[in-house]
Amino acid sequence: MLVNNFSAGILGFGLAIVGFLAFGPVVQWLSNGLEAAVDWLVKLSLLPLLSILVEPGKVLFLNNAINHGVFTPIGTQQASETGKSILFLVEANPGPGLGILLAFTFFGLGMARASAPGAIIIQFFGGIHEIYFPYVLMKPILILAAIAGGMTGVATNVLFNSGLRAPAAPGSIIAVLAQTASDSYVGVILSVILSATVSFLIAAVILRSSRKRDLARADAGDLSAAIAKTEANKGKSSDVLQNLQEEGAAAGGELLVEGEEAAFERKPIHTIIFACDAGMGSSAMGATVLRNKIKKAGIDSVTVTNKAIANLTDDVDLVITHQDLTDRAKGQSPNALHVSVDNFMNSPKYDEIVSLLQSEGVR
Structure with a gap:
């Protein structure tokens, strides 16, 4: 053990010297180049263009190198x-x-939709920006929303000549406000609000325009794969991202299973039945939840009721059951479309059902 420990220390010391001599000048050259580029953009009042490099760099985990190596x-x-x-x-x-x-x-x-509200708290108040990187990696075109939002925030601060007294670390709204200069609160707060608004609007358009196509893909909304890609970019596992994945799974954030979306296209939906053992209680509450969502969507031609599995007939269009009861329901209504949920009161599949009804022109 003694030999191994000393050998590891000596080897590490030698590699550190080699790295400093071999890569130090390169890193210094890059840092000086980035610093010169920043100064050039500042002089030309083109500072918002920095977001074109910064926002993609953040998603690729170059944020610390950019922020602390150049901007700080x-x-x-x-x-x-x-x-x-x-x-x-x-x-x-x-x-x-x-x-x-x-x-x-x-x-x-x-899962992405189910976990996003919790991620907002961690990102906005906790300042851990890496938690939204998997959402961008799921749909890379969303980097345009991040860039536009970043440019809007920088432009707002340029317009109001606002800034911070020192680095905000971590980048939470609390740290940002704590470091805001006394004459910059209006500009800084507006930069956060406006950047969030712009990125939200662009991201919303992207998500809505590709919604039907995403629903038809079996791997749509695969947050797990995006988290794995994010951790690969980071070079190590992240407790925050793993907790995000567990939170999304616990919320029941699965998509409609492959084939269910196609069934909507083959068969128009006019009757929806929530079924459980007794036909009361949880299934009745689930029916109420979906009925309200359908009503808010302006759909009047679809009826939503609840009944016991034993009373199911084969003349209904869609049957929603707890995942443990789906096989029994299929035996009673073999020609109906069946959707399984793990929580009658709060399942993201209800929103998917409403969206699919709307996409098929059901009114």
Whole structure:
């Protein structure tokens, strides 16, 4: 053990020297180049263009290198001279991530939609921005929403000449407000609000326009794969991302299983039955939940009722049961479309059913 420990220490020391001599100049050159680029953009009043590099870099886990390697040194120098710096907010602004997570909360699918509200708390108040990276990796075009939101936030701070006294670490709204310069509260708060609004609107359009296509894909809303990709980019596992995955699964955020979406296209839906052993209690409450969602969607031609599985007939269009009872329900109504849920009161599948009804023109 003694030999191994000393050998590891000596080897680590040697590799550190080699790394410093071999890669140190390259890293320093890149840092100086980025610093020169930032200064050039500042002089030309083109600072919002930084978001074109910063937002994709964040998703690829280059955020710390960009923020602490480039923006923090320059921002610290500016803050020592003027008392504040806008550069502290280029990467740390929680607005773009908030907007994307809000879009998934309202227009997402499956596990992503179920877990997004919890992710908002962690990202916006906890300042852990990496929690929204898997949502972008699920649909890479959403990086446009992040870029637009980031540019909006930077442009707002440029317009109001606002900034922070020191780096906001972590990048939560609490840390941002705590470091806001005394004359910059209006600009900083507006930069967060407007950046979140812009990223939300763009992300919402993207999610809504691709919703039907995503529903037809078996891997749509695969948050687990996106989390794995995010951890690969980070280079190690993340407790925050693993908790996000568990939260989404616990919320019952699965998509309608493959084939159910196609069944909607083959068979128009006009009668929906919630079925359980007794036909009362939880199935009645589930029927009420879905009935209200369908009513709010402006659909009047679909009836939603509840009954016991033993009383099911084969003339209904859609049967919703707890996942443990689906096989029994299929025996009673073999020609109906069957959807399984694990929670009658709060299943994301209800929203998918409403969306599919709307996409098929049911009114």
